[in-house]
Amino acid sequence: MTQQHTKTDQAPAAPSFRTAKFGIGAVVRHRIYPFRGIVFDVDPVFDNTEEWWLAIPEEVRPRKDQPFYHLLAENAETEYVAYVSEQNLLPDTSGEALRHTGIGEMFVRDDAGTYRVRDRAPN
Template structure:
């Protein structure tokens, strides 16, 4: 049985450990990274068999790969600032990003 992700593409989130805001750009149903990356980066050992998210980080030039347990909804409804945002999303409406064109 596949676990349903709590968050969806375009949703604003807050990282509970590192205290940053971002927007979901992709969802993996389970961990898709390498064992080396997990050993080096995932020090809290989040579960690999639950959803992981690709997140554009607010006021940064990078994205992150985050386990679901470290995210919560960002209720601020404020847009994020990231250089890749307009390449992925077309609109921001009521605290959520949308893409209307046919991108991945």
């Protein structure tokens, strides 16, 4: 007697990740809202709470299957940390320096205006 084997215990397919369009230190601006910022971290896909995602109005709610960026962000009034989907970001080509007070802790701006991650000396 032979046994029939069925493949029911397959591992789930690995999520497909897109390559992030912006890297650490990239200066970006929001495509709708008037703010800009510098990327300090990237999630390959959405990695925030469901509550946060559902709080975004449905007509502008981004897809979850794309890179999301942590930004040291600023607008005309204030500085803050933002979490933004790739579909809502554009490169900021203004060349204007950012004023966010957190930038100096993480980045150095070179003579060409490019932000590089600051070297961290061990404590």
